[in-house]
Amino acid sequence: MVKHSAENRLSSTDKKVVMFVGKGGVGKTTCAAATALHYSLNGNKTLAISTDPTPSLGHIFETGRCTQRTSINNGLLIDEIGVEKAKEMWDGKFGREVYEVFSSFVDVDYQRFLDFVTEVLPGLKDEFMVDYTRELALGGDFGKIIWDTAPLGQTLGLLGMPSLLRDHLKTAPRIYSSIRLGGESKRSVMNILSGWEELSALDMEFLRTEVEFMLVTIPEALAVEQLEDILAELRRYGITLKRLIVNNVIMDTGSEFLAALARQQKEYLDRLYDTYADLAIIELARFPHEIKGLEKLRLVEAALYGKKTA
16 A cells, blocks of 8 residues: 655746646646746746637636736736637748648648648647747746646647658659649748758757646546556657646545545555656645635645745
8 A cells, every 4th residue: 555645745847838738627727827826926927828729727817718918917927829829820830831731732722721720630739839839938038838738649749740741752752753842932842841840850859858747637547547648648759757746636534425535536546656656746635616716726826836925
């Protein structure tokens, strides 16, 4: 039987970007919001961004849906990057060049391609967000950037797409000979792919070296089973995870019902401590109320970081 304690707390990281990943419904956004609040209250100008298809940062901070950057306090801004905003930014960044590659294979007009990429293939939106976040980190506007996102497996795979396409074309000279020029720039498709590949490599290296990953789960069967898939995907791309937040842990067993749930949770907590002994595991108590608004978020922040902030 593994002995564990709820006294473990998060410590601050020196990395500028903190990325929260985890399956839906585990409290990932709440932890991200509390972390953003923590850094802002400790003197860091902080930006919290969400690329979740159904973002809830605005709900948690009680601002309503954020269609633009919204100030929470003197040091904290939040932004929800929805489909339309991502489409506009992706288009301005490198949408045209990516289109030139794909339009060499498929006869599709640009607007339909843009809709398809940003709405049907949301992973490409997240790929762009990696680059967008990398540029934010390189700039001097923010001391900390907190990113609330879905699991990155699809995005990580998409970061390898340019090299896969290039390697395929190298082995298919007959196909390549008919698509060697982009439609608008008249640049070699291979040249466009090389540029895209270099950008993807920069973004992947950024994730590996400049980003602190926080994985959030809950002590329930399905969530615990899914953890290994997420960790295996991160390991496949050389990304190291150091901390695991276990949310919704029942610590006040003041009734027979709660005591029974706590016993059930302990089985999964013991399993987590046994399986992931190399990770710092932080237990976050289940709160008896909805986490919404700065007052409630301060309670989560104090629970995560072990001290009350002025």
